[in-house]
Amino acid sequence: MAVNAPHLSPTLPVPGFRAGTASCGVKSPELKGKRQDVSLIVADVPCHAAGVFTQNRFRAACVKLGEATLHANAHNIRAIIANSGNANAGTGKLEKQWSEDMISSAAAAVGLDTDKILSASTGVIGTPFPIDRIRSGMDEAVKALNENHWETAADAIRTTDTFAKWSSKKAGDYTITGIAKGSGMIHPNMATMLGFIVTDAPLSAEQLQPMLQRVADRSFNCISVDGDSSTNDTLYLLSSGIGLGHPPMDDTSEFEQALTELCIELAQLIVRDGEGVSKFVTIEVTGAASKADARTVGRSIAVSPLVKTAFAGSDANWGRILSAIGNAGIEIDTDKISLKADNVIILESGNLHPEYRDGDGMAVFAEDEFSLHVDLGLGNESATVWTGDLTHEYITINAEYRT
Amino acid sequence: MAVNAPHLSPTLPVPGFRAGTASCGVKSPELKGKRQDVSLIVADVPCHAAGVFTQNRFRAACVKLGEATLHANAHNIRAIIANSGNANAGTGKLEKQWSEDMISSAAAAVGLDTDKILSASTGVIGTPFPIDRIRSGMDEAVKALNENHWETAADAIRTTDTFAKWSSKKAGDYTITGIAKGSGMIHPNMATMLGFIVTDAPLSAEQLQPMLQRVADRSFNCISVDGDSSTNDTLYLLSSGIGLGHPPMDDTSEFEQALTELCIELAQLIVRDGEGVSKFVTIEVTGAASKADARTVGRSIAVSPLVKTAFAGSDANWGRILSAIGNAGIEIDTDKISLKADNVIILESGNLHPEYRDGDGMAVFAEDEFSLHVDLGLGNESATVWTGDLTHEYITINAEYRT
16 A cells, blocks of 8 residues: 555666666475566676665674675676575675675676675575575576666565566766665665666766765665664665776766655655555754654654554554654753644644644544754754554564465 | 463552552443442551652653652652553653642542652653543552452452452462553563562661662563563562651562562463463573573563464464564574473574474474473573564454554
8 A cells, every 4th residue: 555656757768877687486396487576687887786685783694795795896886686585694604605606607697707796585484595596587587687677677676565666867968767666664874775766977986985875875765664674685776887988977966966856766666565554754954953863753753653553543642753753862941843744833832832722633634745954053964754553453464474 | 462461460459559540431431320430559667668660761750750759768768559541651841740630639638748759650651641530549459458458459450351359479478469461562571561579578778779670670660561571660668667657678689589479470470461362471591691681682582473374373483583683682602502392303503403393392382381491592681571473453453442
């Protein structure tokens, strides 16, 4: 029950990149041939690359390997191999071997060295990884490689997502195309879920890495579905531009702006498709002493089960929002806090607004999209966080996920 | 749908203390005469007292006033006045006045100075406080004062609690009787919900305060229902012993042991009666570098929506438990972690135990009470945390609480 899932415009091809998929029955052999579950992205030239990863201390082997590969080879990346249906996480010693085997089989299929290939896995944690089934589908993925197959690639990395998520942007003459997945276990911390972005804009790895971190902080790190960060969150950005012979970009501001818009779009799609989510809520926090404080307050509201069930119940129970602000753990002055829901002023400088009527608040909370605006009255920094509600559907999905 | 709510033994009277209640229609005037919602505890002699309060930065006026009263007068406390049905929180300037008015009206009714009276409020946040209705019931509460009315007093502080919670213990010749309430917004941080404990053991305020903090850390601070800390959490401990003329206690170890048992009992009752809770889960964390680390890991597991929905679904989805450990934010070594559910070994030193079968785990998770044991393999410290599951019933209760 996604909230106002928009009709997505077709993806734009990006010079230097092709994508292909395969149906391997990763989650169970019976699914082979029924749904695509392996995505392969291949670059025709060496790419500069950047990555942002989960801060969960239980990092899956693919995350650790990807980080090491980027560390050694960020100027010469050629492919990403990814699967849904199994996170290959929490299985101890075997995990690393399986992750290496997946990269090896992709390397063999596309004729590249393993140290030029990044990988990502998503799905159930703690279940043995079906490496043989994945290996047997690799040629199928290579045969499917095509510059227009981004939408299929987005489809193949879905787990509980109800729709595939992609976006393309232009930055001057260059193109950015990104795909992402995510629906539950969404509370990214530094990175998120899976997101793969490619561009032909000629940026070096040294330019890409800090930019991707900044952009992730303003997009994927500003959403929360259920407050749980996954073991496998990974966001990769590959640029073919330098490999294609374009002169390196000096002024990257237009590109960063386009990349930010693309990432915010993908991040919002993830919230709209959040497990059981029936409302899409934008939380704007202003008047904070620092950007980090603003985001902390926004996320504290966004993860509170009591706030999220109030959203679900269309109940303008703003006391729970105050309580969540108080739980954020940052210094606040309760006499300076103001709160609005859309244009309805609820609290002004710590006091209930004399004209506030519960019915006005309830009318806003009854909408399927609305915004909360919290002003902390302490400084000039701000942040925007996007979240959904906590519904019966979330319980149903997650009490029955494996069965 | 409380989980195995035990039959509670009758409370023991405590020399020096009486309790009484009134029905004031705090939540709505129609409830007047239908349910008790104001509790008054009066001591016949000056009491030494201690208090532990919420760490939520949005602290209700009664919390701030109580802290100030204890600071000024911890050797001479005579009464606690408390109400359910309205938290008197989040209402700005009026809040403090209403809180002072409740104390004044109790002071007038029992003939004491206001600076000897502590207060507490619980219920909906952000709704105007019906001080007139409360004031009008004060004489009723005074008339009801009786050394055996603890169970009624426990009943009158309930909000969404499905049963009243109390416990009595003996420590040598002395008696400890405590009452508590709490069902949702339960993730105490330093203190919890409402808890009022009285004893005739002759301990000074200087002995009581650090002891209460230690005991809260091992009891109320080790439970979680939904990860939300309330604005009004308050735990008070009053001792009449010195006022009754007993010689001050030197060796307080037996008393602290009894107090700890009583608080753990009350804390567990709160989890058993947690909103929508259908399972009672004990999480033991051992092998931690510090007690704080152990509790942080236990609480991270206890608050994860994905872990809690797995409990609800009787799904031994232990990958989610590992992910929650990884999200705790403390240093871990994933190769050293072991995990058991009751006596079923799942993970040993980071690897799936060769004899683990999913059916064995599922059998444990199907029980309505079970324990998880996490060994971090890093040190010798440990902690135990108690929690419940996250069910459809929780959503129903909290999406409809005010309506």
